[in-house]
Each structure stands twice: as structure tokens, then as C-alpha cells.
Amino acid sequence: MLGPNDVAALISPETEWFSLPGPLTLDSGATLKEGALAYRTWGNLAPDGRNAVLVCHALTGSADADAWWPGLIGEGLALDPAEDFIVCSNVLGSCYGSSGPLAKRPGGEQAYSGDFPRLTIRDIVRAQRQLIDALGIRELRLVIGPSLGGMQTLEWAASYPDLVSAIAPIGVSGRHSAWCIATSEAQRQAIYADPNWQGGHYTPEQAPENGLAAARMMAMVSYRSWSNFETRFGRALQTDSDGGVFQVQSYLAHQGRRINERFDAVSYVRLTESMDTHDIARGRGEYPSVLADLTMPALVVSVPSDVLYPPREQQLLAAHLPNALLVELDSEHGHDGFLIATETLSEEIRHWRASLSTPSAATG
Amino acid sequence: MLGPNDVAALISPETEWFSLPGPLTLDSGATLKEGALAYRTWGNLAPDGRNAVLVCHALTGSADADAWWPGLIGEGLALDPAEDFIVCSNVLGSCYGSSGPLAKRPGGEQAYSGDFPRLTIRDIVRAQRQLIDALGIRELRLVIGPSLGGMQTLEWAASYPDLVSAIAPIGVSGRHSAWCIATSEAQRQAIYADPNWQGGHYTPEQAPENGLAAARMMAMVSYRSWSNFETRFGRALQTDSDGGVFQVQSYLAHQGRRINERFDAVSYVRLTESMDTHDIARGRGEYPSVLADLTMPALVVSVPSDVLYPPREQQLLAAHLPNALLVELDSEHGHDGFLIATETLSEEIRHWRASLSTPSAATG
Numbered sequence: 037m038l039g040p041n042d043v044a045a046l047i048s049p050e051t052e053w054f055s056l057p058g059p060l061t062l063d064s065g066a067t068l069k070e071g072a073l074a075y076r077t078w079g080n081l082a083p084d085g086r087n088a089v090l091v092c093h094a095l096t097g098s099a100d101a102d103a104w105w106p107g108l109i110g111e112g113l114a115l116d117p118a119e120d121f122i123v124c125s126n127v128l129g130s131c132y133g134s135s136g137p138l139a140k141r142p143g144g145e146q147a148y149s150g151d152f153p154r155l156t157i158r159d160i161v162r163a164q165r166q167l168i169d170a171l172g173i174r175e176l177r178l179v180i181g182p183s184l185g186g187m188q189t190l191e192w193a194a195s196y197p198d199l200v201s202a203i204a205p206i207g208v209s210g211r212h213s214a215w216c217i218a219t220s221e222a223q224r225q226a227i228y229a230d231p232n233w234q235g236g237h238y239t240p241e242q243a244p245e246n247g248l249a250a251a252r253m254m255a256m257v258s259y260r261s262w263s264n265f266e267t268r269f270g271r272a273l274q275t276d277s278d279g280g281v282f283q284v285q286s287y288l289a290h291q292g293r294r295i296n297e298r299f300d301a302v303s304y305v306r307l308t309e310s311m312d313t314h315d316i317a318r319g320r321g322e323y324p325s326v327l328a329d330l331t332m333p334a335l336v337v338s339v340p341s342d343v344l345y346p347p348r349e350q351q352l353l354a355a356h357l358p359n360a361l362l363v364e365l366d367s368e369h370g371h372d373g374f375l376i377a378t379e380t381l382s383e384e385i386r387h388w389r390a391s392l393s394t395p396s397a398a399t400g
Numbered sequence: 401m402l403g404p405n406d407v408a409a410l411i412s413p414e415t416e417w418f419s420l421p422g423p424l425t426l427d428s429g430a431t432l433k434e435g436a437l438a439y440r441t442w443g444n445l446a447p448d449g450r451n452a453v454l455v456c457h458a459l460t461g462s463a464d465a466d467a468w469w470p471g472l473i474g475e476g477l478a479l480d481p482a483e484d485f486i487v488c489s490n491v492l493g494s495c496y497g498s499s500g501p502l503a504k505r506p507g508g509e510q511a512y513s514g515d516f517p518r519l520t521i522r523d524i525v526r527a528q529r530q531l532i533d534a535l536g537i538r539e540l541r542l543v544i545g546p547s548l549g550g551m552q553t554l555e556w557a558a559s560y561p562d563l564v565s566a567i568a569p570i571g572v573s574g575r576h577s578a579w580c581i582a583t584s585e586a587q588r589q590a591i592y593a594d595p596n597w598q599g600g601h602y603t604p605e606q607a608p609e610n611g612l613a614a615a616r617m618m619a620m621v622s623y624r625s626w627s628n629f630e631t632r633f634g635r636a637l638q639t640d641s642d643g644g645v646f647q648v649q650s651y652l653a654h655q656g657r658r659i660n661e662r663f664d665a666v667s668y669v670r671l672t673e674s675m676d677t678h679d680i681a682r683g684r685g686e687y688p689s690v691l692a693d694l695t696m697p698a699l700v701v702s703v704p705s706d707v708l709y710p711p712r713e714q715q716l717l718a719a720h721l722p723n724a725l726l727v728e729l730d731s732e733h734g735h736d737g738f739l740i741a742t743e744t745l746s747e748e749i750r751h752w753r754a755s756l757s758t759p760s761a762a763t764g
Contacts, residue, residue, distance in 0.1 A: 211635060212635070213626060213629065213630055214629035214630055214632070214633035214634055214635065214646070214647075214648040215621070215624075215625070215626040215629045215630065217635075217646050217648050217649065218617070218620075218621045218629060218633075218648045218649075218651075218652055219621055221617065221646075221648070221649045221652050222614060222617035222618040222620075222621055222652060223618075225590075225610070225613060225614040225617055225652070225656065226589075226590040226593060226611075226614040226618075228610065228614075229590060229593055229594050229608075229610035229611045229613070230593045230594075231595045244593075246589070246592065246593035247590075247593045249589060249593070250586060250589040250590040250592075250593050250614070253582070253585065253586035253589055254586040254587075254590075254618050256582075256586075257579070257582045257583055257586055260579075261579070262577060262579040262707075262710050262712075265577065265578035265579045265582060266577055266578055266579065268578070269578035269582075270578055271575060271576070271578065271581075271679060282578070282581050282585075282676065283578075284578040284581050284582045284585070285581065285582075285585045287582075288582055288585050288586060288589070292589065312646065315635060343626075343707050346626050348626075
């Protein structure tokens, strides 16, 4: 499994680091005495600081948005470095460079591991805000993200409406459903069932690899769809000689190995816990009427085949956000459709962004 | 966890046992030297042996069909002991009385445990056939079952068409999808991740309880639906004192404990493996055109909110079975809808059965 020294190999050499200027008090009451965010940028910040776009990543993503979301960032694409100053930061609690379970405790050599505190989506966004300020950004003309990234997107709009001019939450709800909490909980229980878990206090040499692998397998099923698996695997066997191992089993085994090469089990637990806290209405009013306060233009993207965050969730968002456009991504791939149908997605975002600069939309 | 001596407490005292008359050669080539099936009956067999109904149970079900399917069996219900001789047998490989991992090896005191052979749905049905013959049944006027029970139902029709006059497969496909195989595989991997698994060679005192619990949690999510969980749990907390445990987490923990009190991990693995083998076309032709050979009347029941065996699977069945009626069960509960919306289900079955005795249907 991934150790603290392996992270560097997993993130791009262009990664930059931002140190939080002071302690960060979390919603739980715990305080991170110090912390850092890993981030990437593309393009240049305009002199007035108003051309920034913040890209928020999903559960096992990183600041390398060009790697995990190819087809969205580039010339003529949804996010164009010739026009936009694009920022993507690794979330607090992750293991791709930002402060998280693999980071060393302040003043010590030991990693936090299982002692890294629980986070809320708001904690994650609060830390990001400090980076945005430090970069001299005075306006986020777009905050965009899928899944966990969509939760951050909505929290940005609710927490800092004066800074955020438009949002594009993708494959997400305004508050995490019991269905999603349950899916994550079953995955965490698979991790806890691994004797190497040890409450999160393990070494890279003796990490809960089997548990994390099983959790990831479950997750991959929930990210895809019946059609995606049927088309890709059907009932095909991987080999004829081993008594009948289906291709889809081999695929899952690969996913299980792969997650252990690139992700940390405590980060996995902490970030799924933070997703469980996602509730745009908490302390702000009733859901969904509270969405009426998010008045900026919003492109809400739905994948009809998404079983994890089903379309009804995005339909509810679009019905209650006062300035929303709902787009259904024509994809049979399930939740992960936002990573697969990127050409269509980029076009939809581009058109919508163009519409925002017309006079009628600007007054919306 | 469940031990060999605990089974008696889990099945009804009315349970009867049938010993297979000889060795059973399995599709894998392995042979069970001896075996027994636990079964229940309701009503009386007619003198001509032609009023029998076979009820086939789902993954963790038992011969106690009146317990797991209340509302289906009784006076004026879909299956009426005044008219029908109703039989339900526990499947081979289960732990509710039939030969399975908890059963003693022939001539020994040791249980099979992890050495119990892999089974196919056809093996399960082949053993059942011997029970049906031994009971003096000359016609099964209906074979009915949900999920794993639906697989048996279809196999009965394909293997013994001369014996089966009508079928009602519920919440099932004609061949197990990659999606379902993947769901089961992730669950098995959670069991294997438990160090107590030991290839299935564990004692009741040191059983893979955490792994089986995690597997069951995943399964429960897949058996229900977004709506079911949202209505039942939403984001309600179980207590305010423990820092935020959601009710749905507590529910899953309960399900995890409960499965360990009533089911064996090797049985769980073997029966999910048998479901993976389900393919009505194997050795018989192409799917779905092979369904044309199943000419008896068929009531295909679909639950629109079923994410595990989605409606398109039953639509395909109904489109290719020559004498099929497709019924959509109006339930928001997901796959388990067949266990919940039993009143509607019973009515649908009753109407359909009545229609079969009219002259026009009889020639269908």
C-alpha cells in the first residue's frame, strides 16, 4: 500500500503547495494546527483577478485535473487556459499532497494516520478559500466539480456567494442520501473487517489492502451501470482453464490492486465520512427551499444511468436553484459518465458558459 | 456465527427431510456421495398427482416459505393449500437443513465447510427433481420464485418442460448479468478479507463475522432502493450523543449482526457462486432466442425500482418467452419489492392463474 514517501510519484511535478496561514478549526471542534494544500493551475490570472475557475475533484482524485478530466481543460474546451485561470486543489484529508492521514503531525516525524480528524465538506471548502485568497483571486467565475467535487461546488456557492459567479455541480445532490451513506458505510465496514486496519494505525507494509480492495470493488460497481458492465464484460470468461473466472471478476481484482497502489485507506474512510456530512441546508434552513439562496447561474448535470446519485436528485436541485439549467448527459455508463462522456460534457458546459455572457442571462 | 448444531433452531419443526436416493454428480464433475433436502409442504397432493406448486427460495431463504413469503400462501391467496399441494425445499448448498457446507461429510463427523463443492443452478434443480418424484408429483402446475428462486424456476422450465405447466419467475433474468456477478464478487471479497475466512475452514467460534457482515450490508443496499432508504432513514441520526451516527448506519450494523446469527459464510459464497452460473442458454442455444423453447404460460414479475435485476431483464424475458405476461409490481422498494408488496403480488398471481384455466389461455 501507499506510504508517505510514495505520494510524490503519484502527483505531477507541476504540483505547488500552499501552507495555510494559521490553524484551521474544523466543524467537529478539532483544530489542525497547520496544514497545506497541493494545487495546480492552468492559464494566467487576469489583472483584475476575475477570470478564475475552480475545479473540484471527486473521492480519489487529485489536483491533476488535466489527468483525471481530460477533454475538459484545453484550447476550445469547456475550461480554456487562454481565457480562464484554472485552479484545482487536492482536498484536505486526501493523500495526493494536501494535509491528510499520510501527512506528518506538526513538529513530529509520525504521520497522523488514524488520528487525522474527521472533516466536513465545509471544512474542505474553508481551507480551499484560503488558497483562493492567497492566489489573489477576486472572483470565481465558475466553480465546477463532479460527485464529491459537486458537493464542494454547492458549498462554495452557499458559503461564499459574493465570490462565486456561477456553478456547475455534476452527478451530485444537495445533501447526501441515506442510499449513498449506506453504500459508503458498507465499504468502510469491509475496510474495518481487515485485521490490518487497526483503527487506521497501520504501516505501509501491513496495510488493510484486502479490505480497501473490497471497498473499491463495491464502489466501482456503484459508479458504473448494468449497461456498462453488460456491454464491456457480459458473461465472458477471463480464461477457460481456471474453472470459470468471469472477466468482470478479473476487472474488479485489478481495481482492487490498483487502489492499493494509489490511495490510502484512512483517507478513503475520512473522505467518505466527509461526503456523509454533505447537507447544503445544515444550519441554513430547510431542504430544498434553502437552494433559493443560491442565485448565481447553475449548470446542473445529470447522468440518467447514475444509480448512486439518481437523476431525481439533480432534478430537485435544478427545480429549486433559481437560475439553473439542467442538462442530462446521454451516457449509459452510470455515475462515472462524467469521466467518460467528456466530449459532450465539455460542449454542454461551453455552450452554457457562452450563454452567460449574453445580456439576458447576465441579469438572471 | 452459525454452527452445525444451531440450524435446528432456525427452521420450523414441520420441516421434513428427503435423502437423495444415490450419489449426485454435479456440473463441475464433483460428486456428492449422499445428500438430503429439507422441505416443507402445505395442502394435499391430489390422487392424480397434478396439483403441485413448487416455491423456490432466494439466497438466504429456507423451506419455510410461509415465513419468508407471508401473504402468498393461504386461503384465497396466490397459493392456496385448499387447492394446491405446495412444496418448498431448501436448496442444496444452503444452511437451513439441506446438504451444504455445515453438513457432515459422508461417514464422518466433520462438516464439509470450505470443501463443499461449487454448485450450479442446474445442480440445485436436479436435486429438487428427485424430491418432486419421490413425493409422487406428476405435474408441477406452477413453479414460482424470486431472485435465486426465479433462476431455479426458469431452469425447471428448461430442464423438465414436460413436468412444468406454468412458471412465475420474479425479479430475475434469464442469465446472470456482469452487474450482478460483480456485486456478488465484491461481497465475496469482503468475506475473504476477513482473516477468519481461512478458505472456508473456520469454526463457529472463529468465523468471518466481520466479512460476512460487510457483504450483507452491501447486499442489503442492492436489494433496496434510493427511495426506500430516503423514506425510511433520510439523514436522521440514531443518537445525538455519539457525534453523528446515521440511522441507516445503525440499520446496516443490525443487518450485519443478524446475518451472522442465521447464515453461514461458506453457504453464502457457494450460493452466490451458483447464481453466477445462471445462464438458461448454456448448452442450449443462443440467448435470448433459446427462451422460445419455454412454451408454458409464464408470469414474469418486474419491480421497476430494482437496481440489481433491472426491468429491462424481465422485459427481455417476457418478449422472448412465447406465452408470457409481464407484470410490473408498483413498488419503490427495489429488488426486495417481492417480499414487501406481497398483497399486490398475490393478487396478480391469482388473476393470472385464474386466466390459465379459461379455454383461450389453455391453448396458449
